[in-house]
Amino acid sequence: MMAPARAAALIVALGATQAYAADIGYLAPPGAPAKEFPSPQRPVAQIVSPSRSAEEHRDSLNEAGEIARLLELKPGMTVGDIGAGSGYHTVRLSPLVGSTGSVVAEDVTRNYLIELAKRTERLKLTNVKFALGEPHDPRLPASSLDAAILVHMYHEIAQPYAFLYNLAPALKPGAWVGIVDLERPTSEHGTPIELLRCELSAVGYREIATHQLAGDGGYLAVFSPPEEAGRKSPRDIVACGDRAGTR
Template structure:
């Protein structure tokens, strides 16, 4: 339904408080840039730490090498580490892709981004760039990445449909999104595998593999782009009732 010119002018001049009352309750508190997308029908885990576990413990379990091997990381690749935190994967990806490759490390917290930038400079990682992202947009350049890593952080993404939709164009045609998470409810800092698959497929990705990975404390999943990304208003959100429980 279209507003008449007078009605539109009256609406546009309403005070902010009145606009808040007219705004659908489901959009309150959401970024303006996310409101064309469905809201996730599940809890969003709070960011409680910039690290999942200490690096020495993770290395003793061979975590990063296992995940990078599964993701097929090779010299010369261009990789994004989203929600990079203190940089556990960032520094190991940088070594694996080598001087002819590139790593873009991103986080949504400015202080975390700044701390990671200092680590990158301190360790002379000349093939790493560090940038700030947003809860609904990784802000990555188009058709640039062979792999995008989301490690122990997917359950913290406040706007998964907007985020995944905007991530999609950043992948090369043969690129993949790599997810590592625990198979438990999102409120418990994990993502059930059924829910993960549903949310990715709702935005046009296709599951390539999902397997248990004990060294990383959960599972390892790979997603391809399918060539069929829906318009934001055509995305069908996944139901908490049917998907937010453990098991495939």
């Protein structure tokens, strides 16, 4: 039989989890449906963990600092942490953007967001919002982000063309998208840079710069989103083939 104190603690924890779950949902109406877009012509990696590697290791490489510096993230900005997972970047971006800015932690896995909400409460981070997304749509409000980062998760997006198309309206004029990944096949949890360039270009994104991060951090590719007036129709998007991504 379970001890009364332990049973009471479990009831409290369950109630807290249910409360967090009730606060986490879609922040915007659905965008264009997945069926209107081509599917990727390469493997999609499975989501296996909310974190890429130990945070201490990532801190030793100054991963968060380098990305923030290269993307020129500043106080007052609203930054989307797309595929936030356990929140490595969310909790580091929060103090950077400050009380006049905010971080939108987006993920398609609800339980990751629930755990991240608990983490931000423990850390007393009050400028973080949570957004449940779909594999083809981040479900973010129009013109809400000054920048978006997708860190070591692009290869896990099941419908990349639809996702990128539906992400674009959430970006303010002049916003940048920073994608961090490894130069390896998508089946091995990376994205060859030429494949990444092709897929983003297919949706109308324009490459600004590419940077090599320290250690095993991979690359940071920076893109500007397509302007609303010049955005392609979903039926005009042609999927990229990639031999490197299918090995």
